[in-house]
Amino acid sequence: MKIFEQNELVTAIYNRALSLCISSEFAKQSLGEHVFVDYQGSEQANRRRELLAVEAQANKNKIIEEYGKNHFKQQVMEDLYAKVRSGFNEEFDNKELLFSSTLNIQMATADILELLSLKAASIKRITPLVNSLPWLGDELVNLVNKPQYRKNSDVKVTNPNLALSYIGLDNLKLVAPTFILKHWLPPTTQPFGLMKRKLWSHSLSIGIASKTLAKSYGLDEYHAFCAGMLINIGNIAVTRCFLRTYNDIHQQALREAYENKDKKLHNTLVELETAPEFLLDQLTNRSFGISADIVELMNFERLRITDAIFDIAHTPKISQMNELARIVLKAVGYVAFRMLAKESLIDNDESKLMLSASGLTTQDISLLRKSDIDHLKLNFN
Numbered sequence: 001m002k003i004f005e006q007n008e009l010v011t012a013i014y015n016r017a018l019s020l021c022i023s024s025e026f027a028k029q030s031l032g033e034h035v036f037v038d039y040q041g042s043e044q045a046n047r048r049r050e051l052l053a054v055e056a057q058a059n060k061n062k063i064i065e066e067y068g069k070n071h072f073k074q075q076v077m078e079d080l081y082a083k084v085r086s087g088f089n090e091e092f093d094n095k096e097l098l099f100s101s102t103l104n105i106q107m108a109t110a111d112i113l114e115l116l117s118l119k120a121a122s123i124k125r126i127t128p129l130v131n132s133l134p135w136l137g138d139e140l141v142n143l144v145n146k147p148q149y150r151k152n153s154d155v156k157v158t159n160p161n162l163a164l165s166y167i168g169l170d171n172l173k174l175v176a177p178t179f180i181l182k183h184w185l186p187p188t189t190q191p192f193g194l195m196k197r198k199l200w201s202h203s204l205s206i207g208i209a210s211k212t213l214a215k216s217y218g219l220d221e222y223h224a225f226c227a228g229m230l231i232n233i234g235n236i237a238v239t240r241c242f243l244r245t246y247n248d249i250h251q252q253a254l255r256e257a258y259e260n261k262d263k264k265l266h267n268t269l270v271e272l273e274t275a276p277e278f279l280l281d282q283l284t285n286r287s288f289g290i291s292a293d294i295v296e297l298m299n300f301e302r303l304r305i306t307d308a309i310f311d312i313a314h315t316p317k318i319s320q321m322n323e324l325a326r327i328v329l330k331a332v333g334y335v336a337f338r339m340l341a342k343e344s345l346i347d348n349d350e351s352k353l354m355l356s357a358s359g360l361t362t363q364d365i366s367l368l369r370k371s372d373i374d375h376l377k378l379n380f381n
Contacts, residue, residue, distance in 0.1 A: 001288045002316040003329060003357065010357040011284075013350050017336035018283050019276070021198045021235070024343060026276040031345055076268045080253060081278060087245045092286060095293040102241050103233070103294065108132045109180045110298035113226055116173050117303040123164050126172070130160055139179040140167060149380045171378045173222050177229045178204065178376065184233065186240045191274050199239065201374065202335065203232040208373040209331035216367055219323060227305040227328050231312060233294050234287035242279050288313040318359045326359055333358020334368050 004010045019027035091097055099105050108129045115121050115129070130136055137160030144150060144157050144166045157163050167175065181203055189195035210228030211221045250269065257266035292313040295306050304324070311325035318326060337354045340346035346354070355365060 001312060001332075002314055003312075003318060006316060007353075007357060009350070009353060013340070013346065013354045014336055015280065015284050016345060017339050018235075019280055020339050020343060020345070021202055021283075022192050022195055022276045022279060026280075027340075027343065027345055072264070073268050073271070076265065077272055077275075080250065080269070080272065081275070083249050083253075084242075084246050084278075087249060088241045088282075091241055091245070092290065095290070095297065098237050098241070098290065099294055099297045102237055102244075103184050105184070105294070105298075106133060107298075109136075109183075110300065112136075112176055113180070113298075114300055114303045116169070116176060117220075117222055117226075121169060123169065123172075127161055127164055130164060135183055136160075136176075136179055137163070139182075140164060140175070143167070143175060149378065166380070168380075171380070174225065174376045174378065177207065177226050181229050181233070181236075184236050186236070186243060189239060189243060192276065192279075195239065199232070199235055202235075202339070203229055204376075205335045205338075205373045206231060206328070206331045208376070209334055209368055209371075210328050212368060212371045212373065213327045213330055213364060214324075216363075217323070217327060219327060223303065223305055223324060224327055226303060227308050227324055228331050230295055230305065231288070231291055231309055231328055231332065234289065234291035235283055237290050237294065238282050238287050239279070242282055243274070246274055330358050330360050330364055334360055334365070335373070 001014075004014050016027055016031055019029075091102060112126060112129050115126055130140065140160055140163040141157055144163045150157075150166075157166065164172070182200060185196055185200055189199075207225045207228035211225040214221045214224030250272070254266060254269050257269060288309075292306075292310045295309050298306075300306055308322055308324035308328060311321040312329055312332070315321050315325070318329065321329065333354055337346065337351055337358075341351065
C-alpha cells in the first residue's frame, strides 16, 4: 500500500498489525525488534515497551537457539526458503493462475456480487447462480436453519431456493460476499493455527467498517462492503500460496533426503519450522497488489470497486484516490489500530499517527467506536 509506505513508522505499525494475523507471539516479537522514536510518551507506555522487548528478546533468543545451533541447519533453512521463494515467485507472476488455481475462483461468484449491485436484482435472477455453487447453497441453508433467524425452527429448510426466499435481497447483500470470501480462505493455516480465523475476522471487520463509513458519507453501502471485504483477498492468496508451496517443497526435500539416506539432512529438515518472518514479508510486499489484480480479473462492470482497490494498492496520496478508496483506506487503518489496541501493542502517539495516515477524522473514529464492526446485522421478518 503506497500510502503507508510514505512513512516508515506507519509501515512498521501496519506490519505489526499484519503480524497479529499470523500470531500474537510473533507480533510481540516484532514489537520488541522495532526501534521506537522517542515520542516523550507516558511512563506506563515506556514500561510496557520494556516488558514486551524483554519478552520478545527471550523469544528471539529461543528462535536463534533453535535455528542457529550450527551452520549446517542455517544453511539448510536458507536453501529451503530459496526454493520456496522461487516457487511462489512463479505463481505470483501469473495472476490468472492465482485466480483460477490458487484461489479457485468460480466466475459465478463474481456474477452474484455484480448482480446484487443492480437495481434490477432479484432472487429469481440470482437463484440459478447459487444453484451452480453447491457450497454456497449449503451455507445459505445452514444460515436460515439457525434458530435466531427462523420463527418456526422445528421445520428444517433443505432447499437453497427456499433458503434464498427466506433470506431476501437485503440480507443477501451481506451474506453472499461473506460466504464467498469464507470459501476462499485456506483450508488450514497450520502451523499458524489461529491465522485462518484471524484473516476471516479481519476481512469482515474491514467490510463492515467500510459499509458504516459509506453510509455516513452518502456512498453506496453495498459497494463499500464488497470493496472492504475484497481488499483482503491478496492476504488470503499469499497465505494459501506460501503455506502450500512451503509444505510441498519441504516434503519433497524430506523424501529426497530419505531416498539418498542422508540422515543428517533428513533430521535437520524434520526439525525446521515455518518461519513467520518470511510469510509476513510476502504479505507486506504483495497483498494489496494481488488484491487489485484478482478483482480486475472478476471483470466487474456495474459493481464499481476495481478502481478503488487499485487506488489503495498503488496511489501514493489520499487526495488522488477516489471516494470509495478513501473510505476503505479509513476502514483498513482503523481495523489495524483496533487490533493492536486490543493486544496493547500500540501507544497513544502511534495510534494518532496510524489513524491520521489513514485519513480518519475525529467524526469517523467516533462513529466506528460506537459501531459493531464484528457482526453482520441481518433482518429476518
